Amino acid sequence: MYSSPPVLEKLVQEISKLPGIGRKTARRLAFHLISGDREKMENLAQVLMEAKNKLVHCKLCYGFAESEICQICDNPRRDRESLCVVERASDILPFENSGVHKGLYFVLGGVLSPLDGIKPESLHIPELIERLEKENIKELILALGSSPEAESTALYIDRVLLNSPIHRTRLARGIPVGSDLEFIDDVTMLRAFKERVKI
Amino acid sequence: MYSSPPVLEKLVQEISKLPGIGRKTARRLAFHLISGDREKMENLAQVLMEAKNKLVHCKLCYGFAESEICQICDNPRRDRESLCVVERASDILPFENSGVHKGLYFVLGGVLSPLDGIKPESLHIPELIERLEKENIKELILALGSSPEAESTALYIDRVLLNSPIHRTRLARGIPVGSDLEFIDDVTMLRAFKERVKI
Numbered sequence: 001m002y003s004s005p006p007v008l009e010k011l012v013q014e015i016s017k018l019p020g021i022g023r024k025t026a027r028r029l030a031f032h033l034i035s036g037d038r039e040k041m042e043n044l045a046q047v048l049m050e051a052k053n054k055l056v057h058c059k060l061c062y063g064f065a066e067s068e069i070c071q072i073c074d075n076p077r078r079d080r081e082s083l084c085v086v087e088r089a090s091d092i093l094p095f096e097n098s099g100v101h102k103g104l105y106f107v108l109g110g111v112l113s114p115l116d117g118i119k120p121e122s123l124h125i126p127e128l129i130e131r132l133e134k135e136n137i138k139e140l141i142l143a144l145g146s147s148p149e150a151e152s153t154a155l156y157i158d159r160v161l162l163n164s165p166i167h168r169t170r171l172a173r174g175i176p177v178g179s180d181l182e183f184i185d186d187v188t189m190l191r192a193f194k195e196r197v198k199i
Numbered sequence: 200m201y202s203s204p205p206v207l208e209k210l211v212q213e214i215s216k217l218p219g220i221g222r223k224t225a226r227r228l229a230f231h232l233i234s235g236d237r238e239k240m241e242n243l244a245q246v247l248m249e250a251k252n253k254l255v256h257c258k259l260c261y262g263f264a265e266s267e268i269c270q271i272c273d274n275p276r277r278d279r280e281s282l283c284v285v286e287r288a289s290d291i292l293p294f295e296n297s298g299v300h301k302g303l304y305f306v307l308g309g310v311l312s313p314l315d316g317i318k319p320e321s322l323h324i325p326e327l328i329e330r331l332e333k334e335n336i337k338e339l340i341l342a343l344g345s346s347p348e349a350e351s352t353a354l355y356i357d358r359v360l361l362n363s364p365i366h367r368t369r370l371a372r373g374i375p376v377g378s379d380l381e382f383i384d385d386v387t388m389l390r391a392f393k394e395r396v397k398i
Contacts, residue, residue, distance in 0.1 A: 004292070005265045011250045014243045019231050025219070031289040032218050033247070034254050034263065041251040044213045048244040051210045051229075052237045064233065066204045090230040093203070 008034065060131075062107040062124055063089045072096075072105060079103040081138040085128065085157070087111055087145060101141070106131070111144060111153040120156065129160060139167045146173065207233065259330075261306040261323050262288045271295075271304060278302040280337040284327065284356070286310055286344060300340070305330070310343060310352040319355065328359060338366045345372065 008030060016026035033041050057063070058070035065071070072078060072092075082103025086092060087110060095101045108123045120126065132140070142157060144150040158168050174192040175184055184192070207229060215225035232240050256262070257269035264270070271277060271291075281302025285291060286309060294300045307322045319325065331339070341356060343349040357367050373391040374383055383391070 004295075005254060005263050005269070007246070007250050007253050007265060008263055010246050014239075014246045017239065018228050020224070020227075027289070027292070028219075029217055030250075031287070034250055035288070038251045040213075040216065041247045045244040045247040045251070047206070047209050047213045048232070048240045048247070051206050051233055052240040052244070054206050055204060055233050064204050064207055066206060070204070088230070089234070090226070093226070096203075 061105045062109060062127075063092055063105060081136060082141065083132075083137045083139070084141040084143050086143050087150065091143065095143070103139075103141075108144070108153070111147070111149040112156055113149045123153075125157065125160075128157070132161070132164070132166060137166055139169060142168060142170045144170075260304045261308060261326075262291055262304060280335060281340065282331075282336045282338070283340040283342050285342050286349065290342065294342070302338075302340075307343075307352070310346070310348040311355055312348045322352075324356065324359075327356070331360070331363070331365060336365055338368060341367060341369045343369075 011030045011033070012023070012026045015021060015029050016023050018026075021029070033044075054066050055064050056066070056068070058065040058073055059068050060073040061070060063070050063072065067074075079102045082101070083106055084095060084101050084103060085106045085108060086095075087108055089107050092105050092107070095105075106124070106128055108125065108128070110118060110123050112118055112120065112123065131137075140157075140161070142154040144154045154170055161168060173188070173195060175181065175188065210229045210232070211222070211225045214220060214228050215222050217225075220228070232243075253265050254263050255265070255267070257264040257272055258267050259272040260269060262269050262271065266273075278301045281300070282305055283294060283300050283302060284305045284307060285294075286307055288306050291304050291306070294304075305323070305327055307324065307327070309317060309322050311317055311319065311322065330336075339356075339360070341353040343353045353369055360367060372387070372394060374380065374387065
């Protein structure tokens with residue numbers, strides 16, 4: 001049997017633990033790293049350790065931050081009356097990149113899934129409710145996914161706030177801008193047709 | 200503009216320097232790393248540093264090793280009369296995995312490419328010639344790729360050894376085992392037909 005250097009095998013193994021990276025890609029990446037400028041490996045190792053040690057969850061929104069409160073929650077120019085609820089911290093990015101949302105965010109940490117034992121207390125739903133009671137939030141944008149679990153999570157939060165004056169909205173569903181009608185899937189077409197708007 | 204934590208942006212940037220990994224994949228990998236068990240990041244960082252510090256080039260074959268001489272060159276049971284010449288250290292793997300080659304290897308470090316300024320001295324060709332003069336090698340398997348540059352590199356080495364008694368061979372070209380004839384490219388078909396063998 002081939003005895004490739006053990007540390008090289010260990011590197012391949014660690015890289016192949018990443019999502020979507022199989023053994024062959026991991027090997028290619030490992031060989032790339034060790035074949036080129038070795039400083040790159042040190043940079044990558046350093047930034048990994050730095051991220052591991054420095055990144056924490058923001059105490060207000062549960063997004064990623066380098067201090068107790070993240071830069072968005074800490075920004076006095078953000079609209080404190082509008083709160084956008086997302087599943088994961090990475091979901092904040094498309095909003096910020098497009099610049100549509102001037103308010104704050106709240107990361108649930110997932111969606112309800114009773115079959116997998118994910119109850120409201122497993123997510124940050126109690127913290128969300130508490131925050132809504134304390135702060136003067138006028139609109140809650142439930143920007144969750146379109147899976148049945150995500151939809152029922154949005155519905156659950158909407159029910160909890162049934163008697164609250166907070167305006168609850170969700171993102172529009174429909175045809176993505178620039179896509180060909182013939183390639184639209186049935187469910188999207190159904191939603192786009194049902195929720196058609198007056199020109 | 201969005202101010203994602205700087206260390207997170209740095210991590211995405213380092214990951215996106217890897218070959219075949221764009222900015223979106225880098226971001227997905229970064230979020231995966233920071234969202235899960237943080238020990239994984241430390242393990243990856245540690246093995247990167249370990250690989251950076253420990254891996255060296257074998258003084259005999261120029262493959263990767265953790266000591267001066269790699270485990271293959273150091274193995275007394277390998278056939279010292281057969282030397283397989285490859286372009287890159289990663290090319291050793293398919294030979295070892297299939298177990299076809301019982302001899303030793305030699306990593307050229309690339310192929311000749313006069314237009315890019317890659318001359319015999321830029322590769323390990325002088326070291327190969329020197330090694331062939333000193334050691335009792337009977338067969339030299341030129342297992343280089345099938346690009347024009349690789350073919351002319353094999354030809355160049357063959358010319359240098361014109362008056363040498365060393366047997367020079369190259370790998371057979373032909374239809375890969377298990378592939379459908381209808382999907383074979385023209386050049387492979389040409390080679391496979393031209394080099395057809397008696398049953």
